[in-house]
Amino acid sequence: MIFNFKFGRKPRQRRETNALSDLKVGERAIVGEMELAPSLAEHLMNLGLVPGFEVTVARACPGGDPRVYRVEGTEIAMRRDLSRHIHVHLLGAPAFGD
């Protein structure tokens, strides 16, 4: 009742939509446009998720959602319903650790 385990994942579609939610754990990207209400985008920017700046998928919670993202100086957790509205440009090799 307390947890929602989801072991089987939906078959992943081809990776062309470059939303933050599509990145795998460990992948780095540059934040692009945010298709979010201005106040919400503003809030994310204040937390350090700013277009033109780097973001790394730090880890996923048990159940896969929410996920933790590393931005400069801090880590923030958000749900898929938010991260799928944030466009990103994937950067080279996955980076683990700091």
Add this chain to the structure above:
Amino acid sequence: MSCHAVARPEESTSVSAALRTVAVVGPPNSGKTTLFNRLTGLRQKVGNFPGVTVEHHRGFIKDGAGNEIALIDLPGVYSLTPKSEDEKVAVEVLLGKMAGIPKPDAVILVLNANNLGSHLVLAARVIALGLPTLVLLNMADELRALDGHIDVLALARQLGTPVALVSAVTGEGLFAVTNFLSSSAPAPEPLELPVVGSTRSTREWAVRVGEKASYRRPATPAWTHRLDSIFLHRYWGPVIFAIVVVAVFQTIFAVGQPLSNLMQGGLDRTGLYLGNHLPDGYFRSLLINGVWKGVGSVLVFLPQILLLFLVIGILEDSGYLARAAIIADKTMSHVGLNGKSFIPLLSAYACAVPAIMATRTIESKRDRIATILIAPFMTCSARLPVYTMVIAAFLPNRPLLGPFFGTRAAAMLSLYVLGFLMAVLTAKLLNSTVLRSKDTPFVLEMPPYRWPRPVSLGLRLVDRGKAFVYRAGTVIMLVSLLLWAATNFPMHNGQPPAVQDSVVGTIGHSIEPVIRPLGFDWKIGVGLLTSIAAREVIIATLGTLHGVDPESHAGDLQAALRQELAPAAAVALLIFFAFAMQCMSTIAVVRRETNGWKWPIIQFTYMTVVAYIAAYAAYHIAGRLIA
């Protein structure tokens, strides 16, 4: 590195006595509260800003010349765009538009030295207001330990304000504050760069400023990564979460409950002792049954409140609370809440009063109100004596599943489930009507793991305890006195009346037509009224009305109840207690936490209507089934 020096862009030495009010501003997770506590100690007062749920602390500090200065701790904000309630309050105070608070003469801006990239964005906005500003880069000890670097003097030149590297935890560098308060700080020079543009351009400016001040961000401590890979592990994460949750629950139930009982026992004995030394009469009754009982019904909550805040404080300060929140988040999202509601709702099983106070860890105002509104549906410990008595009176115990799970246990369990389901239903209802969760999505900053500090835990406990006793306690006290008056008037020959002839008895009689459809008579009506003091009071009231001591002759009271209530009405009574907000302390604490009567009135009305309809339905359905 000049850690201890206060860097000023230009020296000014003229002592000013005009400095009176100084606002402390900073983002969440900047250690602002620790710093504020460090500066003011216990010399602080809690208050609410008018009309909003936001609370402020006002502390007092002396400048170099011995002049008293009021420090106002503003809510933690990331920016000054007045979108959230917190930001609105911060902006209004800084502009001198907040009623009852003078325009600050200066600002102390607290930033986290480990996250300057983001936090300088706030600095740009605060400095642009034009007030004399002191920028404190907090957590200097961590910056150094984790190989970070900042040239304070260069940063001061860039920002046009004095800057100091400090540590609120160790006290390092804090003399900068005294220096700043003692001298009349020059108004900041306008910055050459357009810093107050869009957030993005301000962020880019912050990077440039950081570079010019040779800022090197410290590495994230390795053990934060290591702990996260355990606490958020696919299997271990939920297991540890479950252990923590059970431990929290056990602490309030198994430790808090006995402490509350001990307190209650002590208060009762003191009351008796005092009573024996006073002449019989109204004065004694008022003092013992009115005032002292009122004091008791406030103080009895203290052990549980303090214990819960101690446990939550440890979880919060260590950084685990944020991890627990994201583990519980997925489940809570199904009812339109977020993971931070989990622990407050869980503690509501012990008592709604500390639970509602614990909702202040929820950043989102919407989720906080929603959690406050559903918390009293959780089966609290005050309902247990009522459930036990009614079930024992009407339901013969027959084993269902083995010797430990009989019909009575099943009835008890179904009442727990019923309360939980109504909470879920209410949360969903709120989510699709007045409080839509879509408007405030869940984003949570993950603080690094730290050792909780006893001093700051202790200060918070004192703060919460005072807030409850003074702010909620007054309402509880008032209702206690009203209830005392209602049971002790009108007088008959200088003696208090029998309960049925008192004001409360008369009201009980007069509401009989309203509660008759639920199968209740006036005696139950009187019990419903007196149980507003606390749910279990109905037992004592029914005992008085039937002339039975409910403690020594529980069986007689049960027999009397069987005479009075049809079995279907007993079911209705249980259901009514499961749903109704029969608790003045909860009402008082909701008023205190939401800073107004609006939410408690809505909540009380809603819960009473739900309880009435459900009890009505239960009476008729159970009546059919039993027949």
